[in-house]
Every structure is written in structure tokens, then in C-alpha cells.
Amino acid sequence: MQEVYLCLDVGGTEIKAAPLDKRGNFLAPVRHFPAMAGADRQTLLENFGWIFSSICPENALPIEIDLAFPGPFDYKNGICLLQGLDKYDALYGCNLRRAFSEISGLLEQKIQFINDAAAFALGEMAFGQATQAGRALFVAVGTGCGSAFGVNGFLAEEGTPGVPPNGYFYNAPFRDSCVDDYISRRGLEKLSGEMLGVPLDGRALAERIAAGDERAKACFRCFGEQLCDALQPQIEAFCPDTLCMGDRLWQARHYFCTRWKNFVQTRRLLYILHRILLCGLCRG
Known part of the structure; x- marks a missing residue:
């Protein structure tokens, strides 16, 4: 069974997501999902769960979920600190590492966050x-x-x-x-x-x-x-x-x-x- 990384670019309007292998190769085209950024917490978490399952290929084993998330955000601990910026206010203070671990069944240390602009920078410096x-x-x-x-x-x-x-x-x-x-x-x-x-x-x-x-x-x-x-x-x-x-x-x-x-x-x-x-x- 192929091991895959589920990668998400979390924006305020839409979420772009795709499965990648450990070398950074796309295993399927990037898909676009509504962000629903103004929804309540439960709806938002359910939407993320739907995205995780939707982008994972058949007969593949997700071993990590990597998310580029806008700030402010406690990236080390996985806690959303967005507030008053017209996106994800309902997730303020939520430990998303724990929540996504419960949704996906992966260990908490397999849920990783990075600033979206930082991920953009790393991608351009390494591959672009x-x-x-x-x-x-x-x-x-x-x-x-x-x-x-x-x-x-x-x-x-x-x-x-x-x-x-x-x-x-x-x-x-x-x-x-x-x-x-x-x-x-x-x-x-x-x-x-x-x-x-x-x-x-x-x-x-x-x-x-x-x-x-x-x-x-x-x-x-x-x-x-x-x-x-x-x-x-x-x-x-x-x-x-x-x-x-x-x-x-x-x-x-x-x-x-x-x-x-x-x-x-x-x-x-x-x-x-x-x-x-x-x-x-x-x-x-």
C-alpha cells in the first residue's frame, strides 16, 4: 500500500489540496474545496474531514497531514489564533492538531502546520x-x-x-x-x-x-x-x-x-x- 502525505493550502475563500509522495511528487491533481471560513466550528471541522478523505487515493495509506494555514497561528502546538480577520473566527483557540488527529486517526505528531506564506516561500526556493x-x-x-x-x-x-x-x-x-x-x-x-x-x-x-x-x-x-x-x-x-x-x-x-x-x-x-x-x- 502506497504511503501518502495529504497536503492542504488553507485559504479564506477556498482550500486547495492534493496527495503527495515523500519526494514531493503529486499523486493526483490539485483539487479545490470551499473554505466555508465563516461557518461554525463543527461545520469547519467536518469540512476538513471531508477534504482529508476526498483527496486520499484508493489503496493508499495517509501517513501525515501537512497544512499551510494563515496566521496568526501557534504552529508549534497546532492552535488557531485567527480572530477578527474575516476567516475561521470559530476556530479561535481550537487545538487543530488534536482535532485533526481525532478526525483522521493519525497520531498528533503526524499533523503538521506551517504558515501558508512560509510554505509558498519554501516551495519556490526548493522547486520554483x-x-x-x-x-x-x-x-x-x-x-x-x-x-x-x-x-x-x-x-x-x-x-x-x-x-x-x-x-x-x-x-x-x-x-x-x-x-x-x-x-x-x-x-x-x-x-x-x-x-x-x-x-x-x-x-x-x-x-x-x-x-x-x-x-x-x-x-x-x-x-x-x-x-x-x-x-x-x-x-x-x-x-x-x-x-x-x-x-x-x-x-x-x-x-x-x-x-x-x-x-x-x-x-x-x-x-x-x-x-x-x-x-x-x-x-x-
Whole structure:
């Protein structure tokens, strides 16, 4: 019977999951599941259990479950600390290592957690576009703004100059609030509400742009400018040679490309829009 690792990328909108072998090879295509992030605790746990069983191949033995989970999160002890960020509030304080062990039948030490942006970074540095990077900054924008910092193929150690605590800058002061309130889905919805009179997410804005709506295109350009402003202090402090962006920015890149070209070229950065996360779970 084949031994498999069940790997999940837990987002606020959807959960991407696939079975991998110990070498990081996919044993089945990545599947997408609704996150149900606003549901009650029992519903959320049942949803995770359904995902575990759904992605495990027939005649395969799951030997570990690896989850990339957004922070704040006590990754060492498996305790969810998300609260007030529009996702998984019902899991606050829940020992997910114990809960998932009970659901799956695996020992608690076989349930592993890592920050989702950190898994993204590990995947890119080991298998993707940042294999040659000396200093790399990784940013994944979705329900919130995830980040990680890499040095010579590894996650930057705590205390590395220019690296914020835990590698997070979602809570860094920005304008009248913090980065996460602007560089996120809800930030884009707030911006579109102010500029267009109706709050729209990235997909809805892209549909309007495809239909020829110039105001929607201007909204994305404004979001790109905010993103540059939010990243500038991090880049100046850490001095990366590579900037890797993931998640929904891939679809939006055409709409704020000009500002990005100037932003990147003046800092001699290799700018990469890419995302490899599930492979990074095996390495993490």
C-alpha cells in the first residue's frame, strides 16, 4: 500500500489540496474545496474531514497531514489564533492538531502546520522561481496579506535584519490602519466601493474590465499603487534581490504593470508572479 502525505493550502475563500509522495511528487491533481471560513466550528471541522478523505487515493495509506494555514497561528502546538480577520473566527483557540488527529486517526505528531506564506516561500526556493535567490521576499495576497522572507534557500531566522517578527507585516502600520486592511480582498472591496459605488472582489472587477469598464481598470491601478506603497518599507529594510508574488495578483498583474515595472526596476529586483505551495509543505 502506497504511503501518502495529504497536503492542504488553507485559504479564506477556498482550500486547495492534493496527495503527495515523500519526494514531493503529486499523486493526483490539485483539487479545490470551499473554505466555508465563516461557518461554525463543527461545520469547519467536518469540512476538513471531508477534504482529508476526498483527496486520499484508493489503496493508499495517509501517513501525515501537512497544512499551510494563515496566521496568526501557534504552529508549534497546532492552535488557531485567527480572530477578527474575516476567516475561521470559530476556530479561535481550537487545538487543530488534536482535532485533526481525532478526525483522521493519525497520531498528533503526524499533523503538521506551517504558515501558508512560509510554505509558498519554501516551495519556490526548493522547486520554483527562487532557487537561485540570495534574499527573497514572498507575498501572497488573498483574504489577507501573507508574507515570508528567505535567505539562501531557507526561511530567514528570527532577528535577521529587516525581517519583522515571524516574517509577518500584515499588521504593520499603513495609512490610517494596517497593511492587511488595504492589501487584501476586503481592502480591494473597500476601494472599489469608494471608487465605483459598489464593493467588488478581484474576479468581479476583472469581469468589468473585460467588458470595457475603464473605472474598474483605474480601481486595480489604484490598488497596485497601494501595494507598492505597502511593500516599499519592507523592501528598503530587507533589500531582497527577488520578489515573489502569488495568489490573486497573478490575474491582476496586467492592470498595474506600469507602476510595478518602475517599482521593480529602480530596485533591481527580479519580480516573479508565481505560486508553488503544496510542494513546500513536504519540505517544511
